[in-house]
Amino acid sequence: MAWTINDAVYQVRQIVQDTRSTSYRHPTEKIIGYINNAINDARRLRPDLFVGSGTASTWDPVPIYSIADINLEFPIDPQYFTAVVNYAAGWLGLEDDEFANNGRAVTLFQRFAAQLVSKGV
Amino acid sequence: MAMVSSDIWADELTVALPGATKPAIQQAFRATFREFCTQSGAWVRELPLIDIVAGQDTYPLDSKVSDASILYILVAYLRTVSGEDDHYRALKALQTPFHRTRQKGTSGYPRAFYSVTEAPATLVLTPVPAENIEDGLQVYVALGPKFPYEDEVPEFLRSHAYDVLLDGTLGRMMGQQDKPYTNTIGAQYYLRRFRGGIAQQRDMARRQYTSAESSFIFPPWAR
Numbered sequence: 001m002a003w004t005i006n007d008a009v010y011q012v013r014q015i016v017q018d019t020r021s022t023s024y025r026h027p028t029e030k031i032i033g034y035i036n037n038a039i040n041d042a043r044r045l046r047p048d049l050f051v052g053s054g055t056a057s058t059w060d061p062v063p064i065y066s067i068a069d070i071n072l073e074f075p076i077d078p079q080y081f082t083a084v085v086n087y088a089a090g091w092l093g094l095e096d097d098e099f100a101n102n103g104r105a106v107t108l109f110q111r112f113a114a115q116l117v118s119k120g121v
Numbered sequence: 122m123a124m125v126s127s128d129i130w131a132d133e134l135t136v137a138l139p140g141a142t143k144p145a146i147q148q149a150f151r152a153t154f155r156e157f158c159t160q161s162g163a164w165v166r167e168l169p170l171i172d173i174v175a176g177q178d179t180y181p182l183d184s185k186v187s188d189a190s191i192l193y194i195l196v197a198y199l200r201t202v203s204g205e206d207d208h209y210r211a212l213k214a215l216q217t218p219f220h221r222t223r224q225k226g227t228s229g230y231p232r233a234f235y236s237v238t239e240a241p242a243t244l245v246l247t248p249v250p251a252e253n254i255e256d257g258l259q260v261y262v263a264l265g266p267k268f269p270y271e272d273e274v275p276e277f278l279r280s281h282a283y284d285v286l287l288d289g290t291l292g293r294m295m296g297q298q299d300k301p302y303t304n305t306i307g308a309q310y311y312l313r314r315f316r317g318g319i320a321q322q323r324d325m326a327r328r329q330y331t332s333a334e335s336s337f338i339f340p341p342w343a344r
Contacts, residue, residue, distance in 0.1 A: 045299070048145040077142040117299045119139065 003074035003081050005065055008035055008088070015089035015108070016096065026092055029067050036064050038087035038112065039075060045116045049076045083115035122166070122188060124273035127154070130286055138294050140301030146294065151270050153289035153315075158265035159192060161319045163282065163326040164275055166264055170200065170256035173231070178249040182242045182260065188273075189264040191242035197234050198259040209259065215247065230254075281325070285318030 009031045018025045043050055043062045052060045063075050074081055090108030114120030131146045138146065158164050168185045182191055198209040213233040231246035244260060278286065292311035295304040 048148075048297075048300070049142060051142070051144040051148050079140065079142075117301065119301050 003078055004071050005032065005035065005074060006070045008074060008081065008085050009070065011082075011085045012088045012092065015085065016092045018092075025096075028070070031088055031092070032065050032067060032070065034088035034091045035084060037091070038084040039063065041087065041112075042076060042080065042084065042116060045113070046080075049080060080115065083112050086115070087112040123276040124188065125276050125279050127151075127272045127274050129279065130274075130283075130290060133287065134290055134294070137291060138302040141294060146290065147272060149293045150286070150290045151266065151272070153286055153293055154274060155266055157282070157286060157289060157315075157319060157322070158263070161323040161326065162192070162195065162263035163322040164189070164264040164278070165195060165326055166262055168260045168262060171258040171260065173199075173246070173250045173254040173257035175250055175252050178231075178246045179237075180244045180246070180258065181240070182244055182262065186242075186262070186264065188267065190267045192263045192265045193241050194234070194236050194244055195261040195263055197244060197261075199230055199254075200257050200259050201230075201254065212246070281330070282318065282322050285315060285322060288312075288318060289315035 086108040093105035215235040237243040296308035
């Protein structure tokens with residue numbers, strides 16, 4: 001079964017410990033927005049991830065997701081799923097004033113870049 | 122011509138290129154295959170015999186090949202039949218417009234040919250043939266992948282040039298910057314092997330995959 005955008009949102013909430021479904025600290029729309037940012041930055045760092053699988057087309061356009069798209073399939077190769085999750089969790093960590101852990105956020109951003117352009121995890 | 126899927130290569134390359142996606146590998150493979158065909162001319166095909174028509178000097182060849190694109194004409198023969206014997210005479214390949222203009226004429230059999238620069242799969246005979254010759258033209262062409270790609274490769278390349286295409290794609294992928302699989306030393310190594318493989322395949326194709334050293338045969342009195 002393929003990953004979905006919802007799977008990414010779920011894992012982001014796990015990392016920032018925002019798992020109480022009756023009172024989320026972060027609205028789902030906002031997390032999806034950060035996932036969009038992650039995908040756009042991935043497009044900048046790794047354009048090859050968006051090469052179309054067909055032999056006639058060269059590029060898949062970069063998608064922009066909304067809450068209505070939450071059950072759509074994750075748009076890039078599954079081996080980069082965690083990179084996108086890390087990026088979105090990093091942004092949430094940066095904006096979280098009360099329980100901020102800036103060191104963790106920076107680590108998550110670094111992991112995003114390392115996962116995309118090197119053999120780092 | 123039997124074809125095989127390029128997935129055979131892509132699946133093996135996935136193991137050697139951590140972090141690479143299959144579409145990216147396939148894209149690199151297509152470029153490698155195209156370069157291999159262009160540089161080596163190893164994908165050779167004898168076209169069906171072509172009727173020579175009196176007064177017609179231009180013969181488009183594209184319609185003779187449906188599963189590939191013609192890169193260039195390797196050699197063309199004038200075929201004549203005398204009784205039960207077929208006679209083949211190699212037509213001289215002309216390269217410069219200067220020679221072409223000097224060869225204009227309409228008498229006798231064609232002696233030479235050239236290709237149209239902007240449509241390399243078009244053969245032009247010179248002098249213009251003066252008579253009809255059924256099945257009078259035998260042409261060998263070098264082929265390359267057609268557009269759009271169908272990610273298929275001639276089957277004989279799987280047995281004869283598997284590693285060459287593997288090396289070329291590995292080098293092309295490793296040479297990309299800022300990827301998990303970037304490896305400049307590896308890229309140099311594999312591309313060097315690729316160039317060597319191209320040269321070997323070019324040589325093998327020219328010798329029709331025989332062990333002949335050359336096409337020269339000593340005449341009987343000199344043996």
